[in-house]
Amino acid sequence: MPALTATNKYLLRYKWHFLGGVLFVGLSTLLAIFPAQIVRYAFDLVGEGIDLYHLYGGTRAQTQVYELFGRNVLLYGVLILLMALLRGVFLFFMRQTLIVMSRLVENDQKNEIYQHYQSLPLSFYRRHSTGDLMSRISEDVGRVRMYIGPAIMYFLQLVLLFVLIVPLMLMVNVKLTLYTLLPLPVLSISIFYVNNIIQRKSDEIQRSLSGMTTFVQEAFSGIRVIKSFVREQDSHRQFTAASNEYKEKSLSLNFVNSLFFPLILFLVGLSTIITVWVGGQEVIRGTITTGSIAEFLIYVNLLTWPVTALGWTSSLVQRAEASQARINEFMDQKTDIVSRQNIELDIKGDISFEHVSFTYPDTGIQALRDVSFRIRPGQTLAVIGNTGSGKSTVAALLSRLYDVTEGSISVDGVDVRDLALTSLRSQIGYVPQDVFLFSDSIRNNINFGLDQPDEERMLQAARDANVYNNIIDFPQGFDTKLGERGITLSGGQKQRVSIARALVKEPKILILDDALSAVDTDTENAILGALQRIMHNRTSLIISHRVSSVKLADEILVLDDGQIVQHGTHEALMRDEQGLYRALYERQLQSEEA
Structure with a gap:
């Protein structure tokens, strides 16, 4: 599956874990197969020993037969026990290599995705919900881990068991082999379809739980609003509906799960019955021994879980492929906010906007139209205007959260697109509108x-x-x-x-984007008084819709619908009786008086 090729680099990174896992899978598989042959020898030995014991009845040789029989049975028992212990050790190391590898890959992938998320521009976050981002870094990565760990491990087991066991079975009896293996493909296909139903219902439960969690989070975050509007009962009814939906989906999944293991046991039991029935007929004909039936039963039990897991792992691989495709979709997105020359600059604070126009890439809304102004080092420029006039866009472009559509922005004579991003942003103190x-x-x-x-x-x-x-x-x-x-x-x-x-x-440049909108007039004056000292000899940009916040600036820009309509000091702008600045001032003065 093409999407999963993106995980090959992790397999190469942890190749020694992978190769060690393959080795331990092989050793544990061999130690699972050998006891079956020892059991066959033991069964045959028991039959032959009983016959010989009766044959030499009443003679001294009978005692020797009995002692020899006892020693051999004890030897076989000790061998089977040692192989079981060794197999347990190798199974432990198998999981410590392959499953640990999958956890290491999961950790690496989550870190890479998170790091990549941070490199993407703001336009990416405006297009995608937080829930979607969280889903890809948690649920999707978890599904990919199930492919890299359990799916690969059980698939390797299945392949090795089939490669080693089926030839051994065919060497003993072809007819018995074919009848014994007949129910196993049915088992695998059945598990595949049942598991898909389980996974689909699990996804529905996850979405239901996610919706319920989101509802509860919003309800508790907005508890003041709920209480002030007396909507507690309505909120409880909505939660009850969401909770009942989750309950119904959980009960539906539980019903399917209840069918899962009975189905496995039925088909496994069917293989066992076929083995005993057909094997018994072959024993009567003399083509095989009773030990061969015991050997076949062990083989059937060895193949049952890997064949069952084949259906399960097939479903895991399908889901991992879909999840990795979703991850690749984000990982393939590259940021367009990159430095052209990566210049490290000790900023003095000479800022120039030259014929800047900007259209938001995700909405197509033009926020600025042919905006030009200059802030000299140490000056304070204020930008004021009505809501939606493009004030916050000026701050976003200066911090290079977006790139201009037309025109250019320079700092100390250097285009911001040529400056190293970390160098630029580390020297800017930004107070966003949305705290x-x-x-x-x-x-x-x-x-x-x-x-x-x-x-x-x-x-x-x-x-x-x-x-x-x-x-x-x-x-x-x-x-x-x-x-x-x-x-x-x-x-x-x-x-x-x-x-x-x-x-x-x-910072060398201080940007206050409507940073005083939530404080009262007295607090605003106190902060502005302190900021006057701070902004002395520091380039500052104050963005506000309140005239009281900008009147202390060296110069004031008045924006309307993305264009500069006025530019000057507070006193000069107040003399223009028909200007927007005077209108904003009088409107706010009347509001404060009221």
Whole structure:
């Protein structure tokens, strides 16, 4: 199957595990076959020993026959026991090589997928849901592991057993061999179809469980909304419906599982009956001995599980192929956000947008149209406009989360597409509009962008973001653990922690994307007062829809529908009575007064 060829590199990487596994499969298989022949000799010995014992009845030779018979039976028993012990040892090493190999491959594949995910651009994440990404790195990788480990292991066992056992059986009696093996293909095909039904129902259960888990997660995350709208009963009814669906699917799977083992036992029993019946007739004819029947019964039992596993492993391989195809679909996607020259630059902060236009690749929406401006080192530029005017797109393009559709953006005279991505982004402090805090301590959230955390820098950043006093009021201070997405904090506190996270980096370029929207006017003024000191001699970009947040900037850009409609200082823009900036200012002033 072509998709699974992508896993060949892992087999080469762990070739010694694989080759060791093949060796141990072969040794354990041989030690499973040899006892069957010893049992045949033992059975025949018992028959011959009884005949001789009666033949020499009443003579001294009878005692010698008895002693010889006892020694031989004991020898055969000891040999069978030793082979069983050795086989157990080799089976242990077989799993320690092949199954361990599959776990190592699983770990490598998950790491590679995660690393590849991080290299993909934001447009990729806008096209794919988080659930889909999680499914491919967990469920799909797990299915591929089942192919690399159990499927290969049991297939090797089956091949070796058939190659070694069937010729031995044919050498004893062709007719008995054909009748004995007759039910086994039926068993394998039956298991294949039953297992596919089980896997399909398991997938349905997994999807049902995933939907129920998502519902519960959203319900608990949005518990404030549910309570405020008094929708607890409605939420409980929806959960009950989802839970009942999961129960029905689980019971349906349980019914199919109940048929699984009876089917195996029936077909195995059928092979045993055929062996005894046909073998008995052959013994009567004198073509084989009773020991041969015992040998055949052991062979049938040895072949039963691998043949059963053939149907199961065939299903595993099919599912692994589908999962690897899904993984390959993502792994084959390459990021277009790559550096052309990989220039490492100590940024001074001279930023220039020249005739920049940008259209989002996934939606086709044009966010910017022929935008040109310049921010000189140490200056503060504010960008203001109505919702959807393209303000946040300016920040995304400067951080090179996207590449421009037309025009160019340069930093210190170098096109950002020529700069090394890590060099550019490590010197930018970015506070996004949608604040995201990790489920970790406040300390670790603020120090997130630092390789070597600095206590003094962290404390100063918290003071500059006007969140220090709030944090030390918590019982555990900076070691306070935040809930999911920072739910422990208020909206304004989350924004200020996010600002502190950007400030602690001491960036060359500071970008605040509507970072003060959730704080009150007094807190906003306090933060802006602290930021004035921080932004001194540091290139800064303030994006906001509130005039109060941008009036301290050296220059202000006013965007409307992706175009610059005004450009100047606060005082100059206020003198234009017909301008959009004046209209925004008066509207917000009236809102605050109201």
